[in-house]
Amino acid sequence: MPVMHFHVRWPDQSETRCYSPSLVVQDFLTPGQAYLLPDFLGRTREALGIASERVRAKFGFACSQAMDQLAEIEQIAQRFHQQPQAQVTVLRFD
Template identity: 80%
Template sequence: MPVMHFHVRWPDASETRCYSPSRVVQDFLEPGERYGLDDFLRRTREALGIASERVRARYGFACSQAMDQLAEIERIALRFADVANAEVTVVAFD
C-alpha cells in the first residue's frame, strides 16, 4: 500500500507529521487548506478509518498504526477544544 504522511499546523502554530497507510487522505484533506477543528477531526477519522480498512482488506488485519495516529490527533486536538474558531491547516503531503 502506498504509505503517505501529511503535515498539519495546529492553532498554536505547532506542527505534526501524521501517518496514513493509504493515500485516501488526499480525498479528505487539501494542502494549504484550513479546517475548523471539528471538521478536521471528522475528516481525519473518516480518512484513517478507510485507510485502516484497506489494510484489513489486503492483509487480514486493521492498521494499528493508523488508529494510533488518529488517537494522537485526537489527543492534540483536545488542547484546542475550548479555543473559539480553532483551525487546523494542512501544510503538505509527502
C-alpha cells in the same frame, strides 16, 4: 499499499507529521487548506478509518498505526477544544 504522511499546523502554530497507510487522505484533506477543528477531526477520522480498513482488506488485519495516529491527533486536538474558531491547516503531503 502506498504509505503517505501529511503535515498539519495546529492553532498554537505547532506542527505534526501524521501517518496514513493509504493515499485516501488526499480525498479528505487539501494542502494549504485550513479546517475548523471539528471538521478536521471528522475528516481525519473518516480517512484514517478507511485507510485502516483497506489494510484489513489486503492483509486480514486493521492498521494499528493508523488508529494510533488518529489517537494522537485527537489527543492534540483536546488542547484546542475550548476555542470555537480553532483551525488546523494542512501544510503538505509526502
